Amino acid sequence: MATNERPTLGNFMSLTCFQYLRVGTEEVADRAPIVASGRKRGYDLIESLQLLGASEDSGLIQSKLEEALGAKGTRLCLVKSIIQKSKGSYEVHLAEGACTAGQVSSTPICAFTLGVFIGALHAITGIPMRGHEVACVACGSKECIYVIEAVAL
Ligand SMILES: [Zn+2]
Numbered sequence: 426m427a428t429n430e431r432p433t434l435g436n437f438m439s440l441t442c443f444q445y446l447r448v449g450t451e452e453v454a455d456r457a458p459i460v461a462s463g464r465k466r467g468y469d470l471i472e473s474l475q476l477l478g479a480s481e482d483s484g485l486i487q488s489k490l491e492e493a494l495g496a497k498g499t500r501l502c503l504v505k506s507i508i509q510k511s512k513g514s515y516e517v518h519l520a521e522g523a524c525t526a527g528q529v530s531s532t533p534i535c536a537f538t539l540g541v542f543i544g545a546l547h548a549i550t551g552i553p554m555r556g557h558e559v560a561c562v563a564c565g566s567k568e569c570i571y572v573i574e575a576v577a578l
Pocket of ligand 1: 522
């Protein structure tokens, strides 16, 4: 079966449509489906780069994710830094995230982007991860900051 390759419009669409999808889904079904979608996207991205279980090095992970997701990649966000706090524990700093584009909120709102980094860190380190957002541009912060750490087994 032929796939729709969009010869004229290519791979990108408006953030406005993304925000309607994100906000509308969260109104109906809360954040879980959006986070889950992000996790799958992050995991599959690492798999497509053939980096499953490749590294726990935060500098290498930052550079691979900035390349794939930043200005020269899919433009999900700018991956400013990833800091390893301890084994299996990372702090992700990003700017210009898709989730926060044009958004103002009293609580962090990065459900999809957070999910992408949880899935990507799980895939690249081989360690199942969970995460939460501790600072968000939508709340007035300069960066969004995610704490992502190994799921206690
Ligand atoms: Zn945020």
